[in-house]
Amino acid sequence: MGLSKTNRETIEQVCARYGHRADALIEILHDVQRAHACVSDEAARIIAGSLNISRAEIQGVRSFYADFSTTPRAPQRIRLCRAEACQAVGADQLAAELDRAGTPHEAVYCLGNCALGPAALIGERLVGRATPDRLAAASAGSGQDD
Structure with missing residues (x-):
């Protein structure tokens, strides 16, 4: 079409x-x-x-560039930084928790938020010190993602 x-x-x-x-x-x-x-x-x-x-x-x-897609993507997809700085503060464990919960996510490498790792991007919203709860709050738009 x-x-x-x-x-x-x-x-x-x-x-x-x-x-x-x-x-x-x-x-x-x-x-x-x-x-x-x-x-x-x-x-x-x-x-x-x-x-x-x-x-x-x-x-x-x-x-x-992984940001571009030829087919529509969900606007609230979770992109989790898996670069070294975020790995050092729990990105791998966070990814495992998301996997266990059945929460789809994709790996990206460096979101430029290393001081607040693990970092994630939900749509275009940057989430620092990401946890499953902070990601859920950011997805819901509660603003608790600083």
Whole structure:
């Protein structure tokens, strides 16, 4: 199923906002993903045409960065930092607790919040000193995630 006319126009507006510049590809992909929960193949085709670059170039960026998906993802997915600083303060144990609870999560490497590890990202919300309770509170939007 293809994108609606409105969705195609939204993608074209995002490209126009960045002046149809190929050097803004990552920002464009982030904006499109934020608006549509993914960067589909059809979206990539529209972006490629707007920026006058190949779809292969877009695929290279989409596949290199774990933040980009070709199919919609849940907005509240948990990304747990598994870099060394977070491992040193319990990221591995937190991942095991999440696994035991059946809570889906994915590993990322460094969220830039090392002083408050283990760190996690829920949607676009950064959670420091993450625990299962703090992650649940952040998912519910209680604000207890500083």
